[in-house]
Amino acid sequence: MASEIKITFLGTSASIPSSKRNHTGILITYKSENILVDCGEGIQRQFRRARLNPGNLSKILITHWHGDHVFGLPGLFQTLALNEYNKNMQIFGPGNTKYFMKNFIHTFIPVFKFEADVKELNKKGIFFENDDFYLESFEVKHGGFPTNAYNFVLKDRRRIDKKKLKKFGLPEGKHLADLRKGKNIIYEGKKYLAKDLTYVEKGKKISIVLDTVYFEKLKDFVKGADLFICESSFGDDLKDMAKEHGHLTSGQAGMIAKKAKAKKLILTHISQRYEPKLKELEGYAKKYFKEVSVAKDLDKIVIK
Ligand SMILES: [Zn+2]
Ligand SMILES: [Zn+2]
Known part of the structure; x- marks a missing residue:
């Protein structure tokens, strides 16, 4: 069975939170x-409301150090x-992440010891990779304030x-390891070809672009995303x-989704100005891209 990626919208407000929307936070679970x-x-508290445990966190990616994106860190x-x-x-x-992290820790938590491995990402590219997935950053344009998309x-x-293993009469076991790497194997004197017994399951891409102005290169970063937030x-x-x-x-946002040939667009960082007219907000995006919706706090999306 394919492994799932789960996305939980812990907060979907713009710079001022409302009774319906918490400040920004998006959790990716894989x-x-x-x-x-x-x-x-x-x-x-949003973790609590979503019945999730922040103690399971492994990584935090900061887009930028404006208050609506980071004021939850000290707590x-x-x-x-x-x-x-x-x-x-x-x-x-x-x-500027090391500078702000140092000051945050110093100002708010002199008593509690909390250590983290902090890395600043100064250029576009992959900054974490394992056998399953990688994480990539890209500098966007948010009024000259250092800001990344991910x-x-x-x-x-x-x-x-x-099914094909059965057909070829090949039992499961460690001798299949090379097949997973796309290599042919010899088992009990007989040769088996990777192309006959394996298939490639396509990966998935989730793009998260928060505060930025529009510029052409955004579409390149988002290109082919299965989910574009x-x-x-x-x-x-x-405008x-x-x-x-x-x-x-x-x-x-709709225009970027269209140009990038994304599969699905979810709008977030919603201003209270648009709360009574969310359909209108969505409608502007729909002119360019059909598969669009507006996120709500605690929405969960599963990508299979
Ligand atoms: Zn913001
Ligand atoms: Zn901002």
Whole structure:
């Protein structure tokens, strides 16, 4: 069975939270990995409401150090320290991340010991990789404030076709290891070809683009995404204001999704201005791209 990727929207508000929407936080769960993209104020309680345990976190990716994306960090660190968190927490963020992390820890948590491995990502590219997936960052344009977008990419995997094993009369076991690598094997003097017994399961790509203005290269980073999560602080009715504040409109999010040939677009970072007219906000994106919806807090998406 294919492994699932789960996405949980812990917070979906723009810069000011509302009674319906918490500050930003997106959790990606795959096998034992729990990767939190941004940690807005109140994220700890959102974990509780979603019946998830922040103690399972393995990585935090910070898009940028504006308050609505990071004010949840000190509280989260304090709780993790109190609960004797003992995993190796890795924190990734843009070029000013070490400075802000040091000051955050210093200001808020002098008593509790919490250590994390902090890495600054200064250029586009892969910054974490294992056998299953890789993580990729890309610098976006948010009013000159260092800001990253992120991709989670599950790699293509070669799988053994069990029906064909049976057909060829080949038992399961360690002798099949090379087949998984795409190599032919010899078993009990007989040769078996990888191409006859295996198939390639296509990987998955999840792109997360939060605060940024529109620019052409965004589509390249998002290219072919199975799920594209994108900020849309404004609708196309306030296009100039969006640009002035360093943000995207929902129409621009739709345009990126279309150009990138994404499969699905979810709009987040929603301003309370649009709460009474979410259909309108969605509609601007729909002009360009049909498969679109607006995220709600605690929404869960499973990518198989
Ligand atoms: Zn923001
Ligand atoms: Zn921002």
